[in-house]
Amino acid sequence: MVAYLEVTNLWKSFGDTESVLQGLGFVQERGEILCLLGASGCGKTTVLQILAGLMPADAGRVLLGGRDQDGIPVHARRIGYVFQNHVLFPHLSVGRNVEYGLRMLKWPSRQRGRRVREMLELVDLAGYEERLVRGLSGGESQRVALARSLAPAPDLLLLDEPLSSVDQRLRGDLVTQLRSVLETQSITAVHVTHDLEEAYFMGDRVAFVHGGRVNRIDSPSALVANPATVACARYLGMGNIFALDTPEGQRLREWATSAAGTGGDGGLTNATHLLIRPRTVLRSGHGETRQGLPCSGTVTSIRPKVNEVEVELRLTQPDLEGATIRLDLARTGIDSDLLTALESSARDRDARPWTLDPKGVVWLVDEVSE
Amino acid sequence: MNGRLRVLVWALPPFIFLGAFYFLPLVRILVTALGPDRLVGGGQAVLPDWRSLATVLGFTTWQALVSTAASLVAGLPLAWWLRDHGSRLRSVARLLLTVPFVMPVVVTASAFVALAGPSGLLNRWLMGWFDLSAPPIQLMHTFGIIILAHMFYNTSVVVRVVSGFWSQQDRRLADAAGTLGATAWRTLVTVEAPLVLPAVVSSALLVFLFCFSSFGVVLILGGLRFSTLEVAIYRQAVSYFNLPAAAVLALIQLAVTFTAMSLYTRLQRRHAVPQQVEATEQFADDEPRTRGHWIGDGLGTAAALILVSPLVALTGQSFSVGTSEWSLVNYAGLLQGRADSAFLASPVEAVGNSVRNALATMVISLVLGIGMAYTLFLMPGRAGRWLDPVFLLPLGTSAVTLGLGYIISMGPLRTSPLLVPAAHALIASPFVLRVILPALRRLQPGLRQASAVLGATPRQTWWRVELPLLLPACAVAAVFAFAVSMGEFGASLLIARPEHPTMPLMIFGLLSRPGLANLGQAQAMSVVLMAVTSASIFALDRLPVAIREF
Numbered sequence: 001m002v003a004y005l006e007v008t009n010l011w012k013s014f015g016d017t018e019s020v021l022q023g024l025g026f027v028q029e030r031g032e033i034l035c036l037l038g039a040s041g042c043g044k045t046t047v048l049q050i051l052a053g054l055m056p057a058d059a060g061r062v063l064l065g066g067r068d069q070d071g072i073p074v075h076a077r078r079i080g081y082v083f084q085n086h087v088l089f090p091h092l093s094v095g096r097n098v099e100y101g102l103r104m105l106k107w108p109s110r111q112r113g114r115r116v117r118e119m120l121e122l123v124d125l126a127g128y129e130e131r132l133v134r135g136l137s138g139g140e141s142q143r144v145a146l147a148r149s150l151a152p153a154p155d156l157l158l159l160d161e162p163l164s165s166v167d168q169r170l171r172g173d174l175v176t177q178l179r180s181v182l183e184t185q186s187i188t189a190v191h192v193t194h195d196l197e198e199a200y201f202m203g204d205r206v207a208f209v210h211g212g213r214v215n216r217i218d219s220p221s222a223l224v225a226n227p228a229t230v231a232c233a234r235y236l237g238m239g240n241i242f243a244l245d246t247p248e249g250q251r252l253r254e255w256a257t258s259a260a261g262t263g264g265d266g267g268l269t270n271a272t273h274l275l276i277r278p279r280t281v282l283r284s285g286h287g288e289t290r291q292g293l294p295c296s297g298t299v300t301s302i303r304p305k306v307n308e309v310e311v312e313l314r315l316t317q318p319d320l321e322g323a324t325i326r327l328d329l330a331r332t333g334i335d336s337d338l339l340t341a342l343e344s345s346a347r348d349r350d351a352r353p354w355t356l357d358p359k360g361v362v363w364l365v366d367e368v369s370e
Numbered sequence: 371m372n373g374r375l376r377v378l379v380w381a382l383p384p385f386i387f388l389g390a391f392y393f394l395p396l397v398r399i400l401v402t403a404l405g406p407d408r409l410v411g412g413g414q415a416v417l418p419d420w421r422s423l424a425t426v427l428g429f430t431t432w433q434a435l436v437s438t439a440a441s442l443v444a445g446l447p448l449a450w451w452l453r454d455h456g457s458r459l460r461s462v463a464r465l466l467l468t469v470p471f472v473m474p475v476v477v478t479a480s481a482f483v484a485l486a487g488p489s490g491l492l493n494r495w496l497m498g499w500f501d502l503s504a505p506p507i508q509l510m511h512t513f514g515i516i517i518l519a520h521m522f523y524n525t526s527v528v529v530r531v532v533s534g535f536w537s538q539q540d541r542r543l544a545d546a547a548g549t550l551g552a553t554a555w556r557t558l559v560t561v562e563a564p565l566v567l568p569a570v571v572s573s574a575l576l577v578f579l580f581c582f583s584s585f586g587v588v589l590i591l592g593g594l595r596f597s598t599l600e601v602a603i604y605r606q607a608v609s610y611f612n613l614p615a616a617a618v619l620a621l622i623q624l625a626v627t628f629t630a631m632s633l634y635t636r637l638q639r640r641h642a643v644p645q646q647v648e649a650t651e652q653f654a655d656d657e658p659r660t661r662g663h664w665i666g667d668g669l670g671t672a673a674a675l676i677l678v679s680p681l682v683a684l685t686g687q688s689f690s691v692g693t694s695e696w697s698l699v700n701y702a703g704l705l706q707g708r709a710d711s712a713f714l715a716s717p718v719e720a721v722g723n724s725v726r727n728a729l730a731t732m733v734i735s736l737v738l739g740i741g742m743a744y745t746l747f748l749m750p751g752r753a754g755r756w757l758d759p760v761f762l763l764p765l766g767t768s769a770v771t772l773g774l775g776y777i778i779s780m781g782p783l784r785t786s787p788l789l790v791p792a793a794h795a796l797i798a799s800p801f802v803l804r805v806i807l808p809a810l811r812r813l814q815p816g817l818r819q820a821s822a823v824l825g826a827t828p829r830q831t832w833w834r835v836e837l838p839l840l841l842p843a844c845a846v847a848a849v850f851a852f853a854v855s856m857g858e859f860g861a862s863l864l865i866a867r868p869e870h871p872t873m874p875l876m877i878f879g880l881l882s883r884p885g886l887a888n889l890g891q892a893q894a895m896s897v898v899l900m901a902v903t904s905a906s907i908f909a910l911d912r913l914p915v916a917i918r919e920f
Contacts, residue, residue: 054819074822075830081823087816091838100834104825152825 003063004030004188005051005156010060012046020046021057022212028190033182035203035220036192039235042209044192045084048158051190052079064156075104080149080157080187085165086141088133094120094144095129101152119147122181138166139174146178150185157182157189163198175201196236200224208232230273230364240276240325241364249274251319256293256361271363278328280360282311284341285353292355295320299345307331311342316351373748376828380744384761384799387738391792392764395775396624402778403617427622430598433513433588434581437520441577444521444673445528446570450558451670452529453536459667463674464529465907470677471526472906474857475586476874480881480896481680482519482591483510484687489886491683511593519587524577525677531576535569536562554662572637579630583623583768585860590881599623600770600860607774607864617778620771631766635759681900688893691886700890704898714869717895720876724856727872730791731798731855732848738795739802739847740840743810746803765800772796773864780865790866794855801854802847809843810836853906856899873899 005028013019020043028034036044049055051062053074062069069077088097095116102112120126123143136144142162149157162178163171179202182189191202199206200220207217210231216223227233233241243249256274286294297315304310308328315323334342345352448467452460470478484490486509493505500506509515543565547557585600597605599619606616689696704717715723742761746754764772772793776784783789813836821831859874866872871879873895880892 052819052823054822073827074819075825075827077823078825079823081820083816083820085814085816087814087820089817089820089835091835100821100826101824104830148824 001027001029003027004032004065005190006061006063007047007051008061008063010047010050010062011058012043012050012055013058019058019212021050021060023060024209024213025060026207026214026217028188030188031186032204033179033189033191033202035199035206036190036209037196037199037203037206037235038194038209040194043212044194044209045160047209048081048160048190048192051156052081052158053077078152078155080152080154082142082145082149082157082159082162084161086145086162088136088141088144088148090133092133093129094125094131094133094136097133097144098148098151100148105152115151119151120144122150122184123147124177139170142166142174143177146181150181150187155188157187159189159191161193162191163193163195171198178202208235210235226362227275228364230366233273233275233362233364238275239278240327242274242276242323244272244274248320248323252323255295255319258293270365272366273364275362275364276325276356277360277362278326279330280327281333281357282313282327282329282338283355283357284338286355291358293358293361294353294355296351296353297325298349298351299342300324302342302346309334313354377745377748380741380748382741384738384741384745387734387792387796388760388763391776391796392767392772395772395779396767398779399617399620399771399775402614403621423619423622426597426599426602426619429596430582430600433516433520433596433598434578434584437517437524437581437584438574438577440517440521441524441528442570442574444677445525445573446532448525448529448670448673449532449536451666452533454541457667459671463670464533466674466678467526467529468907469526469681469904470522471530472853472857472903473523473681474874474899474903475859476590476877476881477684477857477896477900477903478519478522478680479586479590480877480893481684482515482522483881483889484691484893485680485683486510486515486518487889489691489889491687510591511595513592513596515591516584516588516596519591520577520581520584522677522680523587524580527577527580528570528573531573532566532569536566539565568637568640572634575630575634575637579627579634582630583627585768585770586878590878599626600768603770603774604860604864607777613774613778616774620774623768623771624766627766627768684893684900685897688890688897691890691893700887700894703887703891704894715871715876717876717891720871720873720895721898723866723870724873727791727794728852728855730788731794732851734791734795735798735802735851736844736848738799739806740844742799742803743806746807747810761803762800764796769793769797769858769860770864773861776861776865784865785867787870790862790870790872791855793861793865794858795851797858797861798851798854801850805847805850806840806843809840813839850906853903857903 007027008025010021010024011019012021020041024043024047026034036047038044046055050057050060051069053069053072088094089100092100098116098119099112102115107115116129117126120128123146125140125143125147128140128144133141133144142165146162159178163174166174175198191199193199193202203220205217206220206223207214208223208229208231209215210229216227216229216232223232224236227236227238230241242252244253252274253271283292286292295315296317297313299311300314301312302309303312305328308330311327311329313325313327315321315325329338341352344350452464452467454460473481486492486507488505488508488510490505490507493507496502496506497504509518539562543561544557547561548554552560582598583600584598585604588596588598589601589604592601599622603616603619603623606612606619688700689698691700704721706716746758746761749757776789776793780786780789817835817839818831821835822828826834857874858872859878862872862875863878866875877892877895877899880888880895
């Protein structure tokens with residue numbers, strides 16, 4: 001990988017509180033879209049502000065195209081920034097907004113006009129030049145903000161939750177359009193979001209930010225397939241995480257490794273936690289083959305949801321007594337045998353034998369060392 | 371440019387200006403009053419003796435108390451009536467009630483002369499109806515007319531402050547009392563009145579402050595019999611040229627007003643009396659209309675009309691005083707320099723002087739106000755909080771005191787044509803600051819960042835983004851500064867050169883001279899001034915309940 005944007009060991013704290021950034025770093029290729037994913041307040045926006053030069057870092061280095069950005073004032077950085085609430089200039093028309101950066105670059109008037117038209121066409125707003133910013137819908141102003149930041153052809157585009165102030169229903173379309181615009185411009189972009197779906201779709205790679213650093217960085221599909229860290233698994237909404245550093249945890253580890261195909265051996269050495277994916281296939285009874293993880297337990301609740309059924313299973317076998325697993329069983333995947341077993345277990349409150357698909361077991365570490 | 375340097379650039383002009391035109395004069399007053407050279411000056415009875423001092427102070431306090439009580443009596447029922455923003459009638463009434471608030475003091479004086487003076491409207495009617503040979507109403511130069519004129523001004527202060535606060539109270543509290551069985555009257559007494567009490571106290575304090583430092587009303591309408599502290603300062607300084615005595619009086623005046631001001635601000639902070647009164651349609655008038663509503667509307671409208679009646683009388687009289695029928699004689703008189711005039715300038719020249727002063731005031735106060743606003747905006751934390759009241763200090767200083775300070779301290783600048791606009795700008799700057807600072811704070815911080823990442827330097831950002839967005843506020847502030855300057859009386863009276871009178875000074879001069887022709891011209895000029903300053907009402911709606919010191 002040829003590094004285009006290289007962010008190393010960023011530190012930042014506000015006042016006396018704990019540092020927001022604690023040595024955050026990542027490397028990005030030219031033309032790549034990187035999503036910074038994380039909970040609100042985890043420092044994603046701070047990273048963008050530091051990259052743009054709007055805020056100094058306490059420590060760390062930012063190299064863009066091999067050039068150290070330290071000491072370059074904001075207006076000289078050639079960075080595009082799409083703000084969370086768009087911040088269009090309310091006193092300027094749509095066209096003037098898009099033109100603003102070109103004026104700063106002292107482009108001649110005719111070229112400016114052409115570029116503005118081009119940019120507005122790009123975001124599907126042709127003919128909007130004279131419109132007032134005030135009358136725009138959320139989606140429109142988001143696109144104007146995008147056109148405005150792209151017009152001066154920046155070296156790097158930063159997007160700070162660009163869709164967060166847009167109506168939920170429009171987001172799907174906008175995110176598709178955003179992705180295709182960025183692709184046609186083949187621009188290097190850092191996209192900040194807390195939305196899992198958005199990150200999954202937008203990012204060539206996703207960097208999960210936690211505890212002031214990049215906790216996990218990988219392609220979206222790899223990230224979901226193997227969250228690898230406890231924090232990332234939690235953020236992805238996966239429950240059923242069990243610590244391994246207790247006597248119970250030790251027995252849990254033995255039980256989980258008893259079946260073939262449980263997440264490979266790599267995790268075994270330094271894994272600290274065990275995850276049982278919520279979307280794991282569950283079968284009734286202990287099968288004949290060793291292709292499953294046998295357990296016994298009581299179904300304590302069955303809660304039907306729109307597309308799936310949430311089942312709470314309390315394990316009763318001696319080594320795992322009391323552990324509760326929540327599973328989201330796809331409605332279509334429940335056969336009548338399983339359904340009967342689940343219902344009667346829930347009704348009679350009796351422990352029954354079950355078999356879990358071993359692919360549902362994932363080993364986790366506290367933090368991936370790079 | 372780093373942050374600290376930027377603050378300095380903005381802070382420097384206001385600091386230099388305040389230093390030269392506010393603190394220096396004040397210090398000189400202090401030195402004159404307490405310094406060793408106060409005893410020089412003939413050696414005999416330079417300082418006022420204790421008895422006359424007590425008399426002046428006693429009268430000043432007494433008339434202020436009576437005026438405050440009278441304004442509350444008139445204003446509270448109106449505030450109750452206007453507490454919800456329902457009908458159009460009420461919004462018109464509210465606008466009408468704002469008119470007195472912005473009237474220059476000379477216009478008010480003219481208006482009271484036009485209504486109740488010896489040849490005023492009421493006396494002319496009464497004499498006509500009952501065939502009397504002498505005017506039956508003898509209000510001029512009485513205690514009563516002073517109180518009435520103060521009521522004219524300050525009823526609207528009470529109404530604005532109290533009804534604004536009232537309308538922001540939760541109406542459901544009163545509804546709750548109603549469901550618990552309280553009658554409307556009991557609800558008013560037991561629930562609503564205690565809730566609005568802080569606003570009532572605030573407005574009373576404000577009115578007291580205004581009346582305590584009343585100058586023009588007492589000087590023009592009270593005649594020689596009455597003297598408040600302000601009038602005494604003026605007479606000592608101008609009539610007797612006894613500057614040390616004037617300075618001592620000015621110190622007392624300053625002490626009282628600053629005490630009242632700090633009490634007022636503390637009260638405001640504690641009770642968070644709403645700063646800005648905006649029309650909210652939140653509680654539309656959807657209750658069924660009872661007879662009580664009709665009576666309330668009728669009485670309220672009548673009261674509002676009575677309150678503005680002096681201005682109506684003024685307008686009418688300006689077309690009819692000195693002539694037997696309606697004519698423009700008095701206005702025509704303004705256009706010709708009068709040959710027998712004791713003035714050193716013609717009315718037209720006075721209009722020119724006033725407009726020139728007002729334009730200069732506008733420019734100076736905008737530069738000052740913008741500088742102050744940015745200083746407070748950029749100044750971090752505690753220093754900013756400490757500076758805010760410093761910038762508002764001119765509000766707590768009476769115009770006459772300021773004028774006196776200029777007489778004492780300005781030396782060669784005394785004759786500069788810019789001295790009057792400087793004083794006016796100082797008086798207007800707190801208003802300008804109060805309009806611009808909120809606008810500046812409302813600017814999305816992201817706008818500056820967006821401009822910067824698009825390649826604009828801080829200076830380009832200021833010019834292309836911040837300034838255009840501040841323009842509406844600047845326009846409002848400019849209108850206000852213009853109106854303040856056009857109507858300002860106290861400071862101008864002390865520092866304007868006799869050969870360059872402003873309109874208020876000309877009106878004052880005309881009013882204090884005998885003859886219907888002079889009176890007619892005074893009233894015609896007052897109407898012109900009234901028209902100009904009325905424009906500022908619309909600016910006033912953008913302003914927090916302001917402290918008037920015309």
